[in-house]
Amino acid sequence: MVTQVDVAPVRTTPPRLLAGARPGRPLDLTAHQQVHGPAPLGSGAAERPERLIDAIERSGLTGRGGAGFPTGRKLRSVLAGKRSAVVVANGAEGEPGSAKDHLLLSLAPHLVLDGVSLAVQALGAESAYLVVHRGQPRLTALLEQAIAERERAGLDPVPIQVAEIPRRYVSSEQSAIVQFLDRGVGRPAYAPPRPHERGVGGRPTLVNNVETLAHLALIARHGDAWFRSAGSPEAPGTTLVTLGGAVVRPGVYEVEMGTPIGEIFLRAGGMAERPQAILAGGYFGTWIPVDEAWYTRLTRADLRAVGGALGAGILIALPERCCALAETARVVRYLAEETAGQCGPCVFGLPALAEEFAALAFNGGRGRTLARIEQLIGLVEGRGACKHPDGATGLVRSALKAFAEDAYWHDEDRPCDGVRHAPLLPLPEDHKRDWEFR
Secondary structure, eight states: OOOOOOOSBSSSSOOSTTTTOBTTBOOOHHHHHHHHOOOSOSHHHHTSTHHHHHHHHHHTOBOSSSSOOBHHHHHHHHHTTOSOOEEEEEOOOOOTTOOHHHHHHHHOHHHHHHHHHHHHHHHTOSEEEEEEESSOHHHHHHHHHHHHHHHHHTOOSSOEEEEEEOSSGGGGSHHHHHHHHHHSOOOOOOSSSOTTTSOGGGSOEEEEEHHHHHHHHHHHHHOHHHHHTSEETTEESEEEEEEEESBSSOEEEEEETTOBHHHHHHHTTOBSSOEEEEEESGGGSEEEEHHHHTTOBSSHHHHHHTTOOOTTTEEEEEETTSOHHHHHHHHHHHHHHTSOSOSHIIIIIHHHHHHHHHHHHHTOOOSSHHHHHHHHHHHHTTOSSSSHHHHHHHHHHHHHHHTHHHHHHHHHTOOOGGGGSOOOSOOOGGGOOOOOOO
16 A cells, blocks of 8 residues: 655646645645635635636646546536536545545645635535545544634635545445435446436536646636646646555655656656556556556556556556466456446456456466456446446456466466465455465
8 A cells, every 4th residue: 555655746847736735744724825825716706707617628627536527628517507506526536556635635625625615616506525435534534624614714605515435446436426425325327417417416516536626726826827837738737646566655746747657656766676567547447568658658648549547647566576467356356346236247247257367367277268258358348337347347458468478378377476476456454365276
């Protein structure tokens, strides 16, 4: 798991999201406003609330929670609903390899809360929520304290409520959050309708990652040109990235979009061991051979060009001593256990896929497992109520492609020596288990 935090940017751009932040020392409201200045909230700003949406569209800000959808377009679609809206800040990190949202909320809660209130003002929303996972009492208490500070100062146009959702992988998906806020059950729903069309209480609902809303709060202060002064023209701004695996200083880093992945790892002290591949984007992400990943720029388009994904900004370096198939098998088993249990691909397909992939990784010698895995992928993909099955099969596909020679060896002969090493990829405590040869 991530144990160390670095709050410096990779390039020369001064910290933005993490400006003034120090590990273990959250910015209270006074310190926050000393660093960033007051947010442009109030009656004057409310006269033309769409000005903020215009600025967000010009900035090129995209969602930092996984899908990378243009934030201005999402705001505009909620506003077009012509009904009282709801704003939801998603700080529930489903990815075990990610720590960026927790870090941001822990060190700069008011920047996120500014973003929530600015979105409320721009949309004329009547309610707002900040969503986190259950089982984080210190974080929840910190957020409630920050909200109380703001209430005393009379900052927020509507009260912001902290909501704690179940600590499951699928619970942080936007339709699952809507289901929980409405019915207390955090399960993804079939789409359409999407939350911006009919969300909490049947109203148009904006669901944005907390990092996205923090960027929104900075753009409201400094403008779209300032935001675009970092990053690249097609991928502007900075972003938070969680580095893990075989890196000297694992942690959360603020980097400019467009920075080569190798440069990001060098900023973190370089590699602690010789790497063979990078897992980009988390457990719905992609394995990329290190020679390919090293010079790939951190943009969605560049990663897509090499078959990868940015996802929630996770980069994990896999050392050569580890078996990539064994690491993938553990994650696929975890994903199979984290489903909502409401449709066939998750109830039957993913457990079967996890079993076959575990057999490939840890048993070997069957000579038919690869064919069975390919068959199961075809039966699972595109058939779920949400994208959970597709995320799992995407990870499997990338492993079979990036480590094709290893997969053939495992299937035709026996497991490699790497399966004997301790697991590298992080999983929640209740999903860790001993794997045995059979």
